[in-house]
Amino acid sequence: MRVAIFAENEKDLAELASAASIFAGREEMIEVSIAGEEKNISCCGRKVVYKLKGKQELNPEAISNVLRHVGEKYGISVFLLSTSKLCRAVASILSILTDTECITDAFDLSIEGKDVLASRGVFAGKATARLRCSIPCILTIKQGKYNPAEKVPCEVIYEDFTPPTKLNIVEVSEPQKASVDLKSARIIVSVGRGLKRKDDISMVEELAKALGAALGCSRPISSDLGWLPEEHHIGLTGVSVKPDLYIAIGISGQLQHLAGIKDSKIIAAINTDKSAPIFQACDYGVVGDMYKVVPELVKLLKSS
Amino acid sequence: MRIAVCIKQAVDEAELKFDHAGNAILSNAQTKLSTFDKNAVEEALRIKTLKGGEVIAFSAGNNESKKGLKEALAMGADRAVHIITETYERSSLTVSKLLSKAIEKYKPFDLILFSEGSSDIYTSLVPGQVSTMLGLPFIPFARKIEVHDKDVKVSQTLEEKTVIISSPLPAAISVVSEINQPRYPTLVQIMQAARKQIDEIREDSLGVEPKGYRVEYIRAQSVERKKVIFEGPPEETARKLLDALKREGVVK
Numbered sequence: 001m002r003v004a005i006f007a008e009n010e011k012d013l014a015e016l017a018s019a020a021s022i023f024a025g026r027e028e029m030i031e032v033s034i035a036g037e038e039k040n041i042s043c044c045g046r047k048v049v050y051k052l053k054g055k056q057e058l059n060p061e062a063i064s065n066v067l068r069h070v071g072e073k074y075g076i077s078v079f080l081l082s083t084s085k086l087c088r089a090v091a092s093i094l095s096i097l098t099d100t101e102c103i104t105d106a107f108d109l110s111i112e113g114k115d116v117l118a119s120r121g122v123f124a125g126k127a128t129a130r131l132r133c134s135i136p137c138i139l140t141i142k143q144g145k146y147n148p149a150e151k152v153p154c155e156v157i158y159e160d161f162t163p164p165t166k167l168n169i170v171e172v173s174e175p176q177k178a179s180v181d182l183k184s185a186r187i188i189v190s191v192g193r194g195l196k197r198k199d200d201i202s203m204v205e206e207l208a209k210a211l212g213a214a215l216g217c218s219r220p221i222s223s224d225l226g227w228l229p230e231e232h233h234i235g236l237t238g239v240s241v242k243p244d245l246y247i248a249i250g251i252s253g254q255l256q257h258l259a260g261i262k263d264s265k266i267i268a269a270i271n272t273d274k275s276a277p278i279f280q281a282c283d284y285g286v287v288g289d290m291y292k293v294v295p296e297l298v299k300l301l302k303s304s
Numbered sequence: 305m306r307i308a309v310c311i312k313q314a315v316d317e318a319e320l321k322f323d324h325a326g327n328a329i330l331s332n333a334q335t336k337l338s339t340f341d342k343n344a345v346e347e348a349l350r351i352k353t354l355k356g357g358e359v360i361a362f363s364a365g366n367n368e369s370k371k372g373l374k375e376a377l378a379m380g381a382d383r384a385v386h387i388i389t390e391t392y393e394r395s396s397l398t399v400s401k402l403l404s405k406a407i408e409k410y411k412p413f414d415l416i417l418f419s420e421g422s423s424d425i426y427t428s429l430v431p432g433q434v435s436t437m438l439g440l441p442f443i444p445f446a447r448k449i450e451v452h453d454k455d456v457k458v459s460q461t462l463e464e465k466t467v468i469i470s471s472p473l474p475a476a477i478s479v480v481s482e483i484n485q486p487r488y489p490t491l492v493q494i495m496q497a498a499r500k501q502i503d504e505i506r507e508d509s510l511g512v513e514p515k516g517y518r519v520e521y522i523r524a525q526s527v528e529r530k531k532v533i534f535e536g537p538p539e540e541t542a543r544k545l546l547d548a549l550k551r552e553g554v555v556k
């Protein structure tokens with residue numbers, strides 16, 4: 001069986017190749033690249049390279065048509081994509097273009113006859129669904145669930161194909177490159193709506209610095225208020241993390257936030273409201289005002 | 305401008321219960337209008353205010369879906385269409401086929417709106433699937449929509465980038481919750497909505513063969529936490545917390 005993998009970054013590609021190994025050996029795996037030019041090194045036996053003009057590398061419609069092209073030309077049975085926003089959109093379009101079934105956020109893959117079985121979190125992470133779907137299929141793989149495969153030299157094939165699309169990418173603004181790597185952080189200090197002003201982030205940053213921690217936040221802090229860049233946003237619709245220590249400060253602990261921090265070894269929380277759900281989901285909780293407790297923690301850490 | 309907005313009556317995750325074996329109890333589970341779908345309705349209404357026209361809400365689901373459609377009507381949607389399914393559990397592919405067939409019956413539309421993902425299963429599949437079946441360009445994760453006469457300009461946030469995309473109309477768009485603040489209908493509006501029409505279409509009349517993933521089981525995800533709570537003056541609780549974290553070996 002042939003598998004094609006597609007993701008926007010190297011790390012995700014390496015995880016996809018690892019997940020793909022239940023379907024096919026390396027020689028039967030194809031990495032799809034839309035970068036135009038590529039080095040002959042990959043986790044897959046072959047790399048098929050397309051050149052998309054005019055920022056079309058961010059156009060889900062164009063990418064789905066590229067993948068359909070790969071599918072037809074190379075006889076692909078399974079497409080594995082990352083779970084980024086772009087890839088989810090690509091998967092949904094591709095599933096119709098190829099009339100195949102699709103599961104997003106999949107992990108724990110196994111094959112049973114002509115079916116693939118996959119798990120995914122549902123009900124904001126309160127439950128796990130085990131789903132069955134027949135091959136051929138499209139899967140987007142949850143990040144951080146597979147150990148990255150190794151890269152070795154591969155064959156590179158250049159394709160000349162211009163995907164049809166009605167969309168026009170007008171502008172792409174890239175925020176400064178991420179200074180935060182939440183996925184591999186050992187300690188994360190995370191802040192929520194308990195924060196009163198944007199400027200007060202410095203207080204939380206000071207604690208993060210004293211602990212050698214990365215700074216995260218709940219969705220409202222980044223998405224609604226724009227007080228921190230999107231890449232700090234943790235949870236169902238943001239990053240999933242698994243640090244040794246996660247400290248939730250002024251975060252109520254809604255299911256959608258908890259969905260992203262479940263795999264943390266220890267969860268600590270600081271919240272004024274004793275009945276906040278975070279206290280049912282943490283190992284150590286302080287009922288108190290972050291504006292008093294956080295400076296106190298910084299003081300203790302600095303003096304020790 | 306004719307706008308279709310797709311909304312789902314979702315199982316309320318906060319109220320979801322499990323049986324002794326840990327299986328989710330979905331029959332008669334409490335439901336709510338999928339959280340972000342209110343943003344999709346709001347956006348449809350906002351665009352209608354600017355451009356005039358009509359907003360029609362579509363929902364596929366069992367009887368519970370009537371509740372969500374009534375909410376959309378109370379918010380200000382003009383009409384509603386209920387695609388009646390036997391059970392709540394349908395794969396995204398099946399739901400998408402039902403929705404696109406139903407939307408076809410009410411053509412033409414200039415815009416079809418969705419939310420980024422449903423609050424119960426959040427597959428983010430239905431919007432792109434329906435759009436593609438209807439042959440429309442699809443723009444996901446919109447946080448700002450600017451509608452012109454012949455085209456639409458959308459600002460979209462991906463993980464690290466903000467992208468501005470334009471598309472000719474008709475087009476399909478999924479919105480994120482930050483795009484607007486959904487209105488709360490007044491009591492009067494809720495009462496008026498009760499008189500607005502909800503068309504019914506039975507799923508078996510649409511000729512859709514169920515396809516897509518099948519559910520083997522849905523089980524509780526449980527993680528036990530220690531839940532040690534400290535209360536008292538900040539100097540004291542801060543010290544207790546740090547001591548505990550040091551004992552755990554996660555802080556040096």
Ligand SMILES: Cc1cc2nc3c(=O)[nH]c(=O)nc-3n(C[C@H](O)[C@H](O)[C@H](O)COP(=O)(O)OP(=O)(O)OC[C@H]3O[C@@H](n4cnc5c(N)ncnc54)[C@H](O)[C@@H]3O)c2cc1C
Binds near residue numbers: 339
């Ligand atoms: C489909 C869907 C997906 C979502 N995805 C995500 C996601 O990925 N990530 C995410 O975070 N959210 C997500 N959400 C939103 C989520 O449901 C919550 O709304 C959000 O997590 C709440 O953020 P918060 O805890 O910061 O704010 P709030 O819920 O407003 O909580 C603020 C907390 O701060 C406490 N507080 C106030 N003042 C102080 C003080 N001085 N000191 C200490 N504590 C104080 C309050 O007691 C309260 O508990 C999603 C929602 C939906 C519907």
Ligand SMILES: Nc1ncnc2c1ncn2[C@@H]1O[C@H](COP(=O)(O)O)[C@@H](O)[C@H]1O
Binds near residue numbers: 419421
């Ligand atoms: N059964 C349904 N009826 C109407 N709209 C739906 C249905 N399921 C999903 N949608 C729409 O598709 C969006 C994404 O849902 P999902 O693909 O389930 O994450 C929802 O926010 C709705 O706008």
